[in-house]
Amino acid sequence: MPDQVNDFLKDYQAFAQQSWDAWMRYLQQSGAPAPFGAGPAAMAPSEDLLTRSLSSLKAYGSWLQQAAGGAGGMGPLGNWQQPAAMQPFLAAFSQPFAQTIAGIDTPSAFGLEHQWQSWLQAMQRSGMSGMAGVGGMGGMGAMGAMGAMPGAMPSQMPNFGLTREAQKDQQALTAAIHEYMQISARYQALLQQVNTQGIARLQEMLGQRTEPGKQVDSMKALYDLWVDAMEEAYANMALSDEYRDVFGALVNAQMQVRKLQQQQTEQMCRELGIPTRSEVDSLGQRVQQLRRELQASRQREIQSVPDNSEVDALQAEIAELKRELAASKASKIRPIARKSDDNDNKTAAASRAKTARSASGKRK
């Protein structure tokens, strides 16, 4: 069996590689729609982004390979309760989790490292590498090496001389990056706890599936169960006060770094006579205020001018009333007898009665 397993895995690896290559070729074709994943970013013709797009599938493929390799070696998986026997499965699950978390670390989200490198390159290209601290930071490579940054400006060193302000700015940035890295490490530790708790939850779930009919009978079913367990563990963590505080601190720390980067960039732009983000924002704010005033003015105008349709309706009503009034006046000068026979009769009778009463009175 082990030889067969090895042969199969060898063939599988070759097949899988061909498959991934075909997908990469497809994605690299110009005009191919973004198949899935992080939208506009997935459409960018960068191999890095394409790899990210495929990372979820690749993670699953790798897990299948690793877990099934374990399955092959373990036979029917009868001794799942033994930690050693389950190890191949459990170890295999760490990879898709880590890959998923890393795969969604997009440039505009928490990929501060990518941003940092782009910013640094831009600063160096623009001639700012001579600025205190910037050149030194170029040697840090990944931000993970922050603690050992060659040439980084010590955050507590007093500043003096012509470049005093630049030194101060650089110290603040160094301190902010340092804080970000510390909080990022705390955040990663929480995610690692999720991984551990998720695996423990998976074992519990498996323990509830020992009855025939409830057993896990495919690799996909096992994977789905693992996802359920991990999501449960993740939700518990994500709703905790600890996660709330670390997440908030992570966002705040990243924003602090970005803010200081922006300040330095603006300083450089001012020196080069290029409009800055603050200036554009300031203009935007004024334009928005003008737009509001314009709208308010339009509204006042609309309210001060009567609605034409209402005026038309009122005019029509007045005209109708005038017609009725004229008709009424005309009717008053018409002879009464013309109105109707009934009225004529009633009027004549009343007249006769009046005459009679009058005559009778006179007689009295």
Added chain:
Amino acid sequence: MHTPLHIDPQQAFNEMAGFQRKLAAGVQNLRGLTEQEYANTPREAIYSEDKLTLWHMKGSSNPTAKVPTLIVYALVNTVWMTDLQEDRSLVRNLLAQGEDVYLIDWGYPDGADRWLTLDDYLNGYLDRCVDVVRKRHGLDAINLLGICQGGTFSLCYTAMHPEKVKNLITMVTPVDFRTPDNMLSQWVQSMDVDLFVNTMGNIPAELMNWVYLMLKPLRLNQQKYVGMVDILDNPNELKNFLRMERWIFDSPDQAGEAFRQFIKEFFQQNKLIKGDLQIGKQPVDLGMISQPILNIYATQDHLVPPDASRPLGRHVSTTDYTELAFKGGHIGIYVSGRAQREVAPAIHQWLRDRS
């Protein structure tokens, strides 16, 4: 006792090979597929301002409803979730029931919109859209159908302009922003929103998408795509999948100031139900809402948990309040088969009873 894993090694190998085979074949099926269109129900633009467009949606026959309904969508994502594809369209279903439907497409804010406030959105854009529809129909008041954040906006608007709203429908709408099961709320509580907005300006759509994906990272970033492999050989299902992907990721940036206000005053301070919310110069008191309300929530909503929606009934003064629990999630309430059968007819019936 039996083992919980009843997986034959040979079967495991077959699964692996099958997965790779489907994946390899799937590349062929993806070739030639272009960007998937939404339902594109016939419509007419009747008003536009800045990035906003007010659409009048056209059914195959004239509407029978006398009072039109204006759909107010969230600023996040696009309103086309309500008209996603021909056989999964809330808009089409409402039109088929005889409703007269308008909807607001907020557009894609850019740097010029960085300073738009909630006052600009609600007492500006939304109010002007309502006026356009009212005037067009010669009515004092129209129906509002608010969705998600758009539902929250509709509540605020109705409280501020009660004379312009006849009936109010809210769908998957957050009202209490501080319930313990609300992950988004939990995450923003320790955030310095002022620093965030001052630094970012407008909030990039990609960042918003990242946050939504992180609500269920494995399910939304991995399991979904593993599942996709099974439909790679089904062109129709694949198109539906890609269309949904388009909707999920083709989303607008958020205007910085409006975002700042929304996170601070709604998520962090929960002012909507505390009663001390103010939009512009106008107080927002949910107690002012005496209009009939239909509040629809999704029982499995991971973005707006039912507990965030259900408290609405306790804070409004209307005596005509109806709740409808939809068995599904935040997106399923628009696109699932069950939604096609249940949601639009329920809305239509409720409106007809109040026409």
